[in-house]
Amino acid sequence: MNLKRWFVVACLTLTLVAEFLLFRAQQTRDAARTELFSAQVVLHSAQVELADLKNSNAGLQAAEISRLRTLNQIITNQLLEARSSLAELKTEYEQTADHLVTARRALKLQQQHIQEVEMEKSKVVVAGVAVIQQNRCNENLRQIDLAKQEWALDRNRSQDAIPANRDLLPYLKNGILPTCPGGGIYMINSVSEFPVCSLPGHGLTAQMR
Numbered sequence: 001m002n003l004k005r006w007f008v009v010a011c012l013t014l015t016l017v018a019e020f021l022l023f024r025a026q027q028t029r030d031a032a033r034t035e036l037f038s039a040q041v042v043l044h045s046a047q048v049e050l051a052d053l054k055n056s057n058a059g060l061q062a063a064e065i066s067r068l069r070t071l072n073q074i075i076t077n078q079l080l081e082a083r084s085s086l087a088e089l090k091t092e093y094e095q096t097a098d099h100l101v102t103a104r105r106a107l108k109l110q111q112q113h114i115q116e117v118e119m120e121k122s123k124v125v126v127a128g129v130a131v132i133q134q135n136r137c138n139e140n141l142r143q144i145d146l147a148k149q150e151w152a153l154d155r156n157r158s159q160d161a162i163p164a165n166r167d168l169l170p171y172l173k174n175g176i177l178p179t180c181p182g183g184g185i186y187m188i189n190s191v192s193e194f195p196v197c198s199l200p201g202h203g204l205t206a207q208m209r
Ligand SMILES: [Zn+2]
Pocket: 137, 138, 180, 181, 182, 183, 184, 185, 197, 198, 199, 202
């Protein structure tokens, strides 16, 4: 075998090795490509999942926000209704309080009127009692005066004579010297004078004799 043939064989062998190495490199590249593709697929699906998750989360958040808004609106409405009711109650209370004040004033006026009427009645009663006592006292004094005149006639006494109480008893009703119903003290005096009572307003006048 000459050198030229050895060279050809060597070149063929090198070519085969190179072909083989190229084939392996292509295989490795294809495998890498496949792996890359798989990785890209996984990445894509992960991205899709992430987007879904984001969307889903956003949806949930939106729903929660919507629910909270609705709840807030309901609570706000209830609060407004409660405020309105409270305002109505306050007005009603104020009106009732005004009525109560008016009623109390009316009651007070009524009580004052009743007191005035009672005072007037008691004044009238006192005045009536005073008049009755005055009339009775004057009647007593008239009886005593008559008794004095009879005593002076019977005993032939002068007009200046002053009888003792016991002197007059026979000429008085039931033999008793009457007393003033108002608590006044009597002074018999002389025959010519009127008997008098110590109370003001009690006493005989010439017309009564
Ligand atoms: Zn009297």
